[in-house]
Amino acid sequence: MSDTESGETGAGDEPTFEAAEYADGTVTYPPHTVGPNGAERVGTIDLREREARVVTWTTSTATPPGVREPNTLAIVEFEMGDGYDGPPVRALGQIAPRDGADGSGEGGGEDAEQFDVEIGDRVEPVCADELREPGAGIREPESQDWDGFRFRPI
DSSP states (O other): OOSOSOSSBOGGGOBOOEEEEETTSOEESSOOSBOTTSOBEEEEEEGGGOOEEEEEEEEESSOOTTSOSSEEEEEEEEOOOTTOOSOOOEEEEEBOOTTSOOOOSOBTBTGGGOOOOOTTOEEEEEEESOSSOGGGSSSOGGGSOOOEEEEEEO
16 A cells, blocks of 8 residues: 555545546546556546455564554455446555554554454555655655555454
8 A cells, every 4th residue: 555545635634535437337446547458447446445455464563664663464355245246456554453443553562563464364554654664765755645544453
């Protein structure tokens, strides 16, 4: 998953978790101008409004500077509804804590390390102000956005 899902904001000035919808009914994330079957893009879907299920996950214990340690990542598949007959809509992202916090803090505290998930768990996207610490890398912090989405178990 990228650092920011969209430059646009939705309700409450929270970034949208934008997927593209195409003329043939398919949906893709990340969004593209043309669909997988060559269909024209006709709209967007905000994935914040959808639940997803964990397809697979892993925990990295040796993370880059500024990324929480340990860092649990999951590939999730969004539930698009009974009428959807297109390819799966999947995303890769960090797992947020179960305690309801936004998970924007880094590892270190006991609560920050409770990122346990299992295959098949239901998750929801939650916005995080910082997916990693802006000052820890080689880039100037002002040169890019640091927010994005994590997946919190439901």
